[in-house]
Amino acid sequence: MRIAVKVGTSTLTHSTGRLDIRRVETLCKVLSDIKNAGHELILISSGAIGMGVGKLNLSARPSDMPGKQAAAAVGQCELMYVYDKLFGEHNHTVAQILLTGEDLREERRHGNFVNTLQRLLELGALPVINENDTISTDEIRVGDNDTLGALVAVSVAAEELIVLTDIDGLYTADPRRDASARLIPEVREITPELRAAAGGGGSALSTGGMATKLTAAELCMAAGTDMVIVNGQRPDILYEVLEGKAVGTRFIGKKA
Numbered sequence: 496m497r498i499a500v501k502v503g504t505s506t507l508t509h510s511t512g513r514l515d516i517r518r519v520e521t522l523c524k525v526l527s528d529i530k531n532a533g534h535e536l537i538l539i540s541s542g543a544i545g546m547g548v549g550k551l552n553l554s555a556r557p558s559d560m561p562g563k564q565a566a567a568a569v570g571q572c573e574l575m576y577v578y579d580k581l582f583g584e585h586n587h588t589v590a591q592i593l594l595t596g597e598d599l600r601e602e603r604r605h606g607n608f609v610n611t612l613q614r615l616l617e618l619g620a621l622p623v624i625n626e627n628d629t630i631s632t633d634e635i636r637v638g639d640n641d642t643l644g645a646l647v648a649v650s651v652a653a654e655e656l657i658v659l660t661d662i663d664g665l666y667t668a669d670p671r672r673d674a675s676a677r678l679i680p681e682v683r684e685i686t687p688e689l690r691a692a693a694g695g696g697g698s699a700l701s702t703g704g705m706a707t708k709l710t711a712a713e714l715c716m717a718a719g720t721d722m723v724i725v726n727g728q729r730p731d732i733l734y735e736v737l738e739g740k741a742v743g744t745r746f747i748g749k750k751a
């Protein structure tokens with residue numbers, strides 16, 4: 496199977512912005528094992544800004560654009576250093592691809608990206624993709640990595656996009672505020688009710704939340720790609736997703 500995995504800042508770092516070493520080590524081990532089992536893997540990783548905040552000892556995520564871009568420039572190096580080291584321990588080679596929205600919208604650049612990604616997979620490398628935050632301005636950026644993950648998964652016809660986040664899946668209401676909220680195991684259509692249930696979101700260090708995940712799911716479903724949202728707290732959950740167990744929320748891609 497060709498699988499895209501999107502990992503959010505909240506899975507990779509503590510609330511300080513510093514790396515969650517134990518979790519990231521497990522994540523890289525599980526992903527390496529999935530690759531060893533013969534699956535093609537593409538990783539869409541956030542965490543550049545969050546890790547930049549940690550590395551630069553900033554007290555909070557910057558709110559201005561140059562501040563975010565500077566943090567991303569520092570954090571992206573750190574992120575790739577960690578991936579290179581941890582995947583290297585399992586004999587996997589990582590490749591960094593940084594994209595803007597424009598790269599995906601403009602036909603020629605999109606074609607180049609897909610060809611390169613395809614070749615990297617043929618070479619057995621593990622592409623690690625993030626938005627090119629350091630040069631992305633409002634006009635050209637994708638803006639959030641849930642959407643970026645979906646655009647990448649669809650571009651290379653991945654069978655599924657697995658989104659690792661800090662909650663078990665999509666709920667009928669915000670489970671942090673409403674005790675009667677129930678996890679929704681399967682979604683076949685994004686309805687206005689679902690959008691209302693998803694609310695806004697994001698944590699102090701990251702961008703997304705459930706709203707961007709629904710947008711991503713919509714893109715995937717329309718292209719026939721399944722998307723699954725699961726809690727990244729325990730990266731072993733990826734095995735359960737691939738074994739077809741009912742974990743998290745699965746958005747079913749439309750089959751022609």
Ligand code: GLU
Pocket residue numbers: 503504540541542543544545567625626628638639640641701702703
């Ligand atoms: N590209 C951002 C980063 O690496 C994250 C965007 C997102 O999480 O949606 O920090």
